[in-house]
Amino acid sequence: MADDIAIVGAGAAGAGAAYALADADATITVFEKSRGVCGRAATRRRDDCRYDHGANYLKSDDDRVSGLVTEELDTEGLVDIAEPVWVFDADGEISEGRDADDHKWTYESGITQLAKRLFDRTDATVENGVRVSEPVRENEGWRLYDTDHEDLGHFDAVLLTPPAPQTADLLGCANWEHKLCRELREAVAVVPYRTIVTAVLHYPFEMDRPYYALVNTDDEHDVGWLSREECKDGHVPDGESLLIVQMSPDWSVDHYDDADETITTDAAEQAADLLDDQRLTDPDWTDTQNWRYALADDGVADEVVDRAADHGLYLAGDWVAGEARVHAALRNGLETGARIADR
CATH class of the missing domain: 3.50.50.60 (FAD/NAD(P)-binding domain)
Incomplete structure (x- = not known):
């Protein structure tokens, strides 16, 4: 039975x-x-954009999972993000990272497709x-x-x-x-878990950067992660930019109950300073997501x-x-x- x-x-x-x-x-x-x-x-949609606002992609660190994604499952619309992840420190100093050869998979319709x-x-x-x-x-x-x-x-x-x-x-x-x-x-x-507050910032213009994302390596910056959804095929229309700004765990705990507008305003200012582009202080639309149990530390x-x-x-x-x-x-x-x- x-x-x-x-x-x-x-x-x-x-x-x-x-x-x-x-x-x-x-x-x-x-x-x-x-x-x-x-x-x-998770993936959301808005104004012809798709964006992965939680986990941003699937890494190729596991052979069983890599084979599943590239051979067993339907690969139509599978996206391998070509641009690398770079790093930055507490002072906002940006430098090249080490994952240029790693696969970073999502889907044109978003990582929820997995x-x-x-x-x-x-x-x-x-x-x-x-x-x-x-x-x-x-x-x-x-x-x-x-x-x-x-x-x-x-x-x-x-x-x-x-x-x-x-x-x-x-x-x-x-x-x-x-x-x-x-x-x-x-x-x-x-x-133990880390709490993460995510801000989504959209702009009606393109940005030219040599990286897909930036990650803070010393845990001393208010921003923990910043990525560009326009680097993923099918996610953002041409001529536009969409940033995923995940704030640090300490910042996220302190501001978890803040109003959405307060969160996105601070995130936009942080992104503008980090990328040295004051246009980023004024996104034309925004979104947020609070992840109380975002990342397990053990x-x-x-x-x-x-x-x-x-x-x-x-x-x-x-x-x-x-x-x-x-x-x-x-x-x-x-x-x-x-x-x-x-x-």
Whole structure:
């Protein structure tokens, strides 16, 4: 008899797990709290622009992931950003970086396409707008409930992929009187995260720079990352520029609750100073996104994850892999999906 498997979260890890389970004798249901997929690898559209305002691209640091993106999945519209990432220091001094030969992949329609193409290769049902709030241990499996205490069904195995603090909250609500549940929650809850506030700045003119992005290397600048979406085919119309300005974790924590206009005004001034172009203080439209749990700075112990799997409860994500990168989350999802298929 086929297993019923629930995946909580439709980010890169959840999509990777569903892909790995595509040929398993199982019915897969994915519960995603937002309206889209791919989590922090997110894409928005506005005024003929597409922009990746969370994770900006997928790196080629993992052979399994690279083969998946370039050989197994549909490659139509796949974009390999040609321009390099340069660096800058606390004084705003810009210098050449070291990744000129690295692949930096996204899609003409945005990096969200990664999860969409993975799910398209499966029979998984993705339920958007569903926030799981309570996993209940029941009959050698799990029953899930949403925030309205609506019964989402009984599952033989459950995979949790939200950021570690949100996964810890789910474990805290679990009706599972087992020492492991407490140990698991404590281990997950202490995974540290960096908070990032992103400002999106659009301009009705072109910029000529030899780099795609700048990254701060000493963690002493208010800007942590600045990138140019016009370097991605299909993202920005000719004659326009679109900057993604991700503020430093310290700045982001201090200004997390600021008004959008305050955030974009400060980000625009910082971008103008960094790029030595005062035109950038006056974008013609802007957008923002606050990521409270943007980047995991550590992982969770393998031993605890293994013990949870013995009870049909699985964990996946960049915080399980111990590396805050899209390719790490995807690889961990692929591995965890294969592990579930072998159970």
